[in-house]
Amino acid sequence: MKNKILLVEDNLILSNMIQKWLLKAGYEVLTASEEPTARRLMKKHEIALVLSDVRLPEGNGISLLEWSVQQNLNMPFVVMTGYASISDAVHAIKLGAKDYLPKPVYEDALLGLLHEHLNLPVSRERNIPLLERYSPAARQVDQLARRVATSDLPVMILGANGCGKESVAQSIHRHSRRKDKPFVAINCGCLPKDLIASELFGHVQGAFTGAVKDKEGCFAVAYGGTLFLDEIGNMSHEMQVALLRALQEKTYSPVGSQKVCPTNVRILSATNEDMEKAIREGRFREDLYHRLAGVEIHCPALTECPEDILPLAEHFRELYSKEIKAETCGFTEEAQAALLSHTWSGNVRELENRVKRAVLFADNPLITAVNLGLDCTTRPAKNHICRIQARHNEKERILYVLKENGGNITHAAEQLKISRQTLHKKINQYGLGSKE
Missing domain, CATH: 1.10.10 (Arc Repressor Mutant, subunit A)
Structure with a gap:
């Protein structure tokens, strides 16, 4: 499994800081300060993602991206850019870059972006802003999350990809007695067998090839706080066995150590799987399911919450306009109609990404349906728009x-x-x- 990041940045202070964040989050990091070196590394190594500044002392991030496309390297590419050169970010996105990262770079934003674009088993502590929702379905989820937060019951959060399951987990943590302790999340669906025990329980130096120093696992990092197990339905059989043993015995031992450590975490989990079907088909252990699903919370799809579409779009517009200092002030009526009529198969995550790119590409203060990349020929009834707008005034x-x-x-x-x-x-x- 690839988890190697190529960082192309000539500012040594910034490069060292980003490298430190990435290493702490579990990534391998290669660094280059100019384009020729970056090209050599991209040819030599299997790289999961390239994170490159636009301005370099020799060459630049845009020509590096163009070269990467010409070479058919198929590496996700993210450009870092200052406010003064946001046009470079627009150009990079049009050339095929996955995303942009505005400077100054912040740890939460960086790790969140990598988590979005890479399917890697990286545990992380990051502060996801909780979105205000006003639809009846979303309010019901919020009320249930706050109610279960006061206990230590394990909670399983169910719902389609992109519907905000991690945000619900964050809400539970922030309203719990453990709110001043860590919130640690890990993607369970893509942990290779040889890393399962190490990621969960840590290891000591020399425990296996590559274990050059002691490492804390997720149970230790989250001690006293909340451990969020994302994509629990895709967990391998080996990880299910290891996790069940730790939950039953409330203890674990780091790999290569005979030391017995107590567990002290509140377990939250999330999946888009049909768990009853997974249990019937033998893909998920029923005894582990009952350990994890003390309470189930079902997150609605965005199409079930039409009252939230325009307020969420406005929230993301303000967020990303501020981030890149873009002078946008809202959406055209046509854009609002397109937002309301779109199917949103990717849910809130798709809405956020569309608005983010629309802000980047917008030439005028009012964002259009074309900026959003949405079909503007299908319009919901005008009274439907008015009703939805009235409910979030x-x-x-x-x-x-x-x-x-x-x-x-x-x-x-x-x-x-x-x-x-x-x-x-x-x-x-x-x-x-x-x-x-």
Whole structure:
């Protein structure tokens, strides 16, 4: 399995910092400071992804990408660029780059981007912003997540790819008694057999070829906090056996060590698999399933939450406009209609990616359906658009947040990110009652 990243960056301080983050997250890293060296490394090694600055002392990231395409190397390519050269990012995306990473580079953003584009068994601690949702189906999930957060019951989160299962897991963690301890996630579906025990339980120096130093596993890193097992339905039989033993005995031993370590984590898991079918077909152990599914939470597809589509699109527009300092102010009516009529097979993740690229490509403040890459010929009924827009207007949002906080104005104002005085004015403006 490939987990080797080629980092092409001539700023040695930034290069060393990014290399440190990647090594800590479990990646192998090759580095180059100019294009000729990068080309040699790309020819010599199996590389999972190229992370390259645009501006280099010899050559540049764009010509490196063009060369990579001409050579049919099929390596995912991500460009790093400053605000002043965002046009380079647009050009790189059009040439076939997978994504861009704006400077200054932050650890959470970097690891999140790699997790999105690579299917690698990398455990990580990262802070995913929780998205405000207003559709009945999403509210029900949020309420259930908050309710189960107060216990230590294991929770299995079910739903299609891209529907926000990790965000639900983060919400459970942040509302739990373990919120001040680590949240660690690991992709279970792609762990090779020879790395399973090491990733989960760690190893000591000399335990096997390549074990040049002691390494903590996910159970140790997450001690006292939450361990999120993503893609649990694709877990290998060997990993199922190892995990079940640790959960039953509440202890484990690092590879190559006789030391017995206690477990102290809250287990959350997620999958898009039909678990009953997986158990019937013998692909998943029933005893492990019952250890993991103390409570099940079903995440709805985005098409089941039409009230969330436009607010989420607006959230992502603001987020990425701020990130690259793009002067966008909203979506055209045609774009809104296209957003509402699209099938969203990739759910929230697809919506985020489309809006992110639309912000990058937009020539005008209002984002169009063409910018989004969506068909604008199919339009939902106008009254349907009005109904959805009405359900996420300011009055609805304020009323919802007030109810969520039991009418407490101080807490509601904090969640809405406005002052208490402003909230009082809006309550009077909309005729909403509340109590301190």
